[in-house]
Amino acid sequence: xxxxxxxxxxxxxxxxxxxxxxxxxxxxxxxxxxxxxxxxxxxxxxxxxxxxxxxxxxxxxxxxxxxxxxxxxxxxxxxxxxxxxxxxxxxxxxxxxxxxxxxxxxxxxxxxxxxxxxxxxxxxxxxxxxxxxxxxxxxxxxxxxxxxxxxxxxxxxxxxxxxxxxxxxxxxxxxxxxxxxxxxxxxxxxxxxxxxxxxxxxxxxxxxxxxxxxxxxxxxxxxxxxxxxxxxxxxxxxxxxxxxxxxxxxxxxxxxxxxxx
Amino acid sequence: xxxxxxxxxxxxxxxxxxxxxxxxxxxxxxxxxxxxxxxxxxxxxxxxxxxxxxxxxxxxxxxxxxxxxxxxxxxxxxxxxxxxxxxxxxxxxxxxxxxxxxxxxxxxxxxxxxxxxxxxxxxxxxxxxxxxxxxxxxxxxxxxxxxxxxxxxxxxxxxxxxxxxxxxxxxxxxxxxxxxxxxxxxxxxxxxxxxxxxxxxxxxxxxxxxxxxxxxxxxxxxxxxxxxxxxxxxxxxxxxxxxxxxxxxxxxxxx
Numbered sequence: 001x002x003x004x005x006x007x008x009x010x011x012x013x014x015x016x017x018x019x020x021x022x023x024x025x026x027x028x029x030x031x032x033x034x035x036x037x038x039x040x041x042x043x044x045x046x047x048x049x050x051x052x053x054x055x056x057x058x059x060x061x062x063x064x065x066x067x068x069x070x071x072x073x074x075x076x077x078x079x080x081x082x083x084x085x086x087x088x089x090x091x092x093x094x095x096x097x098x099x100x101x102x103x104x105x106x107x108x109x110x111x112x113x114x115x116x117x118x119x120x121x122x123x124x125x126x127x128x129x130x131x132x133x134x135x136x137x138x139x140x141x142x143x144x145x146x147x148x149x150x151x152x153x154x155x156x157x158x159x160x161x162x163x164x165x166x167x168x169x170x171x172x173x174x175x176x177x178x179x180x181x182x183x184x185x186x187x188x189x190x191x192x193x194x195x196x197x198x199x200x201x202x203x204x205x206x207x208x209x210x211x212x213x214x215x216x217x218x219x220x221x222x223x224x225x226x227x228x229x230x231x232x233x234x235x236x237x238x239x240x241x242x243x244x245x246x247x248x249x250x251x252x253x254x255x256x257x258x259x260x261x
Numbered sequence: 262x263x264x265x266x267x268x269x270x271x272x273x274x275x276x277x278x279x280x281x282x283x284x285x286x287x288x289x290x291x292x293x294x295x296x297x298x299x300x301x302x303x304x305x306x307x308x309x310x311x312x313x314x315x316x317x318x319x320x321x322x323x324x325x326x327x328x329x330x331x332x333x334x335x336x337x338x339x340x341x342x343x344x345x346x347x348x349x350x351x352x353x354x355x356x357x358x359x360x361x362x363x364x365x366x367x368x369x370x371x372x373x374x375x376x377x378x379x380x381x382x383x384x385x386x387x388x389x390x391x392x393x394x395x396x397x398x399x400x401x402x403x404x405x406x407x408x409x410x411x412x413x414x415x416x417x418x419x420x421x422x423x424x425x426x427x428x429x430x431x432x433x434x435x436x437x438x439x440x441x442x443x444x445x446x447x448x449x450x451x452x453x454x455x456x457x458x459x460x461x462x463x464x465x466x467x468x469x470x471x472x473x474x475x476x477x478x479x480x481x482x483x484x485x486x487x488x489x490x491x492x493x494x495x496x497x498x499x500x501x502x503x504x505x506x507x508x509x510x511x512x513x514x515x516x
Contacts, residue, residue: 097359099336
């Protein structure tokens with residue numbers, strides 16, 4: 001980790017390159033980053049409010065804001081896991097031509113997606129302002145935990161990335177497995193609903209999802225319901241375990257991975 | 262002069278099997294990867310010391326481990342046995358175009374590539390003109406067009422221009438001189454001679470005896486992954502040619 005922080009400027013160069021590649025293909029790049037969660041939030045809002053008629057019961061109001069806050073964070077999560085999974089394969093030529101600490105190829109994906117997350121936050125701010133004006137939202141002091149949520153999510157994503165990237169080099173169908181697991185996880189995470197709406201018999205199973213606490217921290221200041229510190233504690237624990245496991249796995253497999261790419 | 266590259270009993274092991282990649286599916290349903298685990302040692306018990314300012318040429322047939330050894334020194338492969346200690350930075354003229362992205366302009370690519378190899382913004386600014394000069398007028402014309410519009414020869418020129426402008430005390434050169442036209446090759450030779458006269462260390466892989474004699478004063482002869490000889494370039498080349506005469510070519514061990 002120390003070696004990586006010493007190469008901060010290089011990490012930043014890579015992130016800029018990623019973003020430039022992404023946005024050089026289409027001027028609409030930024031619009032797509034924001035439009036995707038916005039459209040998804042609208043669709044889920046319509047389906048769960050008017051068809052299932054459950055939006056307000058399984059989550060906090062206003063439901064649209066609840067969805068948007070969850071989906072933006074989820075977009076960072078899923079985008080980052082997908083990118084880090086293939087980070088060593090996709091840039092094989094680059095990895096083979098420089099002796100930088102190899103963790104950098106993973107971390108830069110997390111940072112790049114994190115920058116996109118930050119860039120999409122003005123949309124969330126816009127909706128919060130709107131709901132403030134119409135009086136449907138009251139912000140509270142727990143808003144200070146928003147950066148903490150980002151930090152925790154960053155650490156979680158780095159850990160997952162370092163774990164998955166070398167495994168993907170060694171097992172070719174790993175990407176497929178990851179895609180399926182991500183789709184599962186979307187419905188098993190409190191993006192569309194809150195953990196309070198989960199029945200007891202399921203709660204134990206879902207309790208170990210590290211996204212529970214992270215989403216709770218994001219939403220604490222926006223909604224009347226306070227941060228669930230039990231969820232946050234579990235999230236922090238799981239995150240720490242994945243982080244250590246990630247670095248350990250990466251270091252163990254590095255030698256083999258370099259021969260295979 | 263101080264030792265800048267020190268290899269101690271370096272060994273590296275590769276898998277032979279054609280389908281070396283396993284699948285999660287195999288692990289789940291068979292309990293073990295279905296690939297065979299036959300291995301061979303691409304390098305074995307390699308030890309040598311190289312001092313600052315030396316010009317070393319690697320000699321050996323195809324599959325003798327030359328490129329592998331260069332990669333180990335560059336730090337892009339890690340040895341399974343032994344260790345390599347390198348003092349100071351290494352400028353690898355190996356995968357010259359590895360860091361370039363086709364969608365970005367040549368100018369952007371040049372900046373990014375230089376930054377990836379550790380040059381600061383100011384340093385890149387100072388050297389930008391000389392790098393582009395070195396790459397040639399056709400590259401200069403194409404500076405603001407996407408990199409993928411360059412011909413492959415031009416792409417290598419740009420790569421060589423960037424990496425050979427680095428300040429690193431050690432240069433690794435792997436066959437890059439084989440590409441590019443005659444005029445550019447002459448330019449590269451000059452650049453390498455300059456680097457040597459500045460007291461940098463040069464580590465060269467080539468099949469061209471002329472290149473090896475021109476730049477190498479010391480030769481390392483690799484035969485099937487083992488260091489067969491370490492001595493003055495002329496003697497090493499004589500031994501290599503001698504071996505070729507008696508045993509014909511080495512059977513290739515690596516694809």
